[in-house]
Amino acid sequence: MTDKENTQTKTTALYPEHKRLDAKIVDFAGWSMPMQYSGILDEVRAVRSNAGLFDISHMGEIRVNGPDAIPFCNYLLTNNIETMKFGEVCYTMLCNNQGGVIDDLLAYKIRKDEILLVVNASNASKCFAWIQSQTQGFVVHVEDASNAFAQIALQGPNSQSLLESVSGVELEAIDFYSFAIGRINGIECIVSRTGYTGEDGFEFYLHPDAAKPLWRKLIELGAKPAGLGARDLLRFEACYMLYGHELDEQTTPLEAGLSWTVDLAKPFIGHSALKQQKEEGVSKRLKGLQTLEKGGIPRQGNPVIVKGKKVGHVTSGNQSPSVGENLAMSYLPKDIKIGAEVDISIRENKTVPAKVIKMPFYRGSVRTKKKSP
Amino acid sequence: MKKYTQSHEWVELAGTRATIGISNHAQEELGDVVYVDLPEVGKKAKKGQVICSIESVKAASDIYTPVDGEVAEINTLLDSSPETINQDAEGEGWIIRLEGVQSEQLEGLMDQDAYLKMIQE
Numbered sequence: 185m186t187d188k189e190n191t192q193t194k195t196t197a198l199y200p201e202h203k204r205l206d207a208k209i210v211d212f213a214g215w216s217m218p219m220q221y222s223g224i225l226d227e228v229r230a231v232r233s234n235a236g237l238f239d240i241s242h243m244g245e246i247r248v249n250g251p252d253a254i255p256f257c258n259y260l261l262t263n264n265i266e267t268m269k270f271g272e273v274c275y276t277m278l279c280n281n282q283g284g285v286i287d288d289l290l291a292y293k294i295r296k297d298e299i300l301l302v303v304n305a306s307n308a309s310k311c312f313a314w315i316q317s318q319t320q321g322f323v324v325h326v327e328d329a330s331n332a333f334a335q336i337a338l339q340g341p342n343s344q345s346l347l348e349s350v351s352g353v354e355l356e357a358i359d360f361y362s363f364a365i366g367r368i369n370g371i372e373c374i375v376s377r378t379g380y381t382g383e384d385g386f387e388f389y390l391h392p393d394a395a396k397p398l399w400r401k402l403i404e405l406g407a408k409p410a411g412l413g414a415r416d417l418l419r420f421e422a423c424y425m426l427y428g429h430e431l432d433e434q435t436t437p438l439e440a441g442l443s444w445t446v447d448l449a450k451p452f453i454g455h456s457a458l459k460q461q462k463e464e465g466v467s468k469r470l471k472g473l474q475t476l477e478k479g480g481i482p483r484q485g486n487p488v489i490v491k492g493k494k495v496g497h498v499t500s501g502n503q504s505p506s507v508g509e510n511l512a513m514s515y516l517p518k519d520i521k522i523g524a525e526v527d528i529s530i531r532e533n534k535t536v537p538a539k540v541i542k543m544p545f546y547r548g549s550v551r552t553k554k555k556s557p
Numbered sequence: 558m559k560k561y562t563q564s565h566e567w568v569e570l571a572g573t574r575a576t577i578g579i580s581n582h583a584q585e586e587l588g589d590v591v592y593v594d595l596p597e598v599g600k601k602a603k604k605g606q607v608i609c610s611i612e613s614v615k616a617a618s619d620i621y622t623p624v625d626g627e628v629a630e631i632n633t634l635l636d637s638s639p640e641t642i643n644q645d646a647e648g649e650g651w652i653i654r655l656e657g658v659q660s661e662q663l664e665g666l667m668d669q670d671a672y673l674k675m676i677q678e
Binding site: 219417481 | 588589591592594610612614615616617643
């Protein structure tokens with residue numbers, strides 16, 4: 185690829201559909217993506233009450249093949265990939281040697297010799313380069329498979345009932361964070377019960393040429409197209425991390441409250457730094473905030489102040505339509521606990537009081553993982 | 558007759574009283590408006606300065622007063638129904654009314670044709 189091609193915005197296989205639906209298009213991580221169709225709040229409501237449809241084909245896919253696929257991924261990622269079952273998905277961290285997060289991603293355990301990693305669009309080339317640079321001593325082949333897949337998410341409490349009539353796979357048998365490979369509307373897909381909204385739902389990985397008929401079929405069945413604006417608000421209400429906001433290479437999974445993704449009982453890149461941090465204790469931790477007065481919405485970058493002193497900044501903030509409050513997330517010193525009061529500097533000359541509250545802010549129809557017998 | 562600013566406010570003068578809001582184009586760009594930080598009645602407004610701000614689910618944006626004057630009325634409907642700006646930005650969704658506005662203050666602002674031409678470029 186030449187430098188010139190690198191600077192052009194990429195489009196997904198569904199781009200003509202977005203134009204046809206008159207979506208507002210924005211540049212996101214080098215991709216021309218739909219920000220909204222009918223309106224962000226309308227789309228959020230549809231996902232919370234029925235079902236919404238997202239084109240997330242901008243996400244990167246990296247295929248790790250070869251006899252060492254499992255041990256290699258186990259060395260790269262914070263979760264234990266060895267003990268995962270085939271057909272399971274895990275939300276996991278790719279860390280650097282300091283324990284900072286290179287990316288937060290999904291790992292699909294497909295076969296003994298194949299793991300599929302789904303990475304953020306903004307980090308796709310960085311992840312691919314990092315993963316390739318770590319292969320020494322492992323018999324693996326790492327392939328950037330991003331162009332081989334379109335990705336569609338169907339999210340909302342009615343996702344499963346809506347999908348039933350066109351599903352060739354038994355949907356109820358797909359546990360939370362598991363997947364099946366089969367036909368949906370006659371189209372071969374990987375179907376997982378995963379998502380980024382706090383609602384029950386599925387994500388489909390399929391050949392880009394097959395994206396349009398599936399997209400149209402799901403709309404016909406009653407799913408409402410939803411854009412990146414709704415996706416961000418939904419994930420914010422559910423307190424899911426957004427890379428570049430809650431996560432970056434200077435932040436560790438322990439600080440982000442993601443210690444459940446970290447298995448310190450096995451070696452992996454960043455292990456010693458995270459083990460040390462766990463022993464010494466984190467100095468800052470991601471917290472939820474709710475403003476105590478109407479009068480301005482916290483936004484990313486707003487300083488969080490205690491007794492006149494800046495103690496952190498907002499990583500994400502918005503007015504939550506599902507909760508009806510102005511909410512924010514922020515890394516704060518460990519001793520600032522739930523119920524504590526802080527101030528958020530919303531603008532110059534404008535400060536609003538807020539209190540630390542429990543996360544997630546909102547819990548929708550999202551399932552929990554069934555415990556293995 | 559409405560006049561428009563480069564920062565997408567509109568102003569309409571009746572006598573010495575000016576009604577101010579944001580353009581329909583601006584509301585489309587902002588998306589769902591969820592909060593308007595209205596100024597106090599009596600506040601002095603100085604042309605080109607921030608008079609209040611509007612929050613949408615996407616971002617906050619400052620509103621600049623296109624003319625000098627004093628805040629005489631605020632559209633309190635926006636407290637309970639900020640989405641009025643999305644529904645009718647250049648009518649029911651007005652934001653403030655200023656008193657003591659001189660007509661020469663409108664000089665240099667765009668008429669609707671010039672404004673529509675600017676946003677198409």
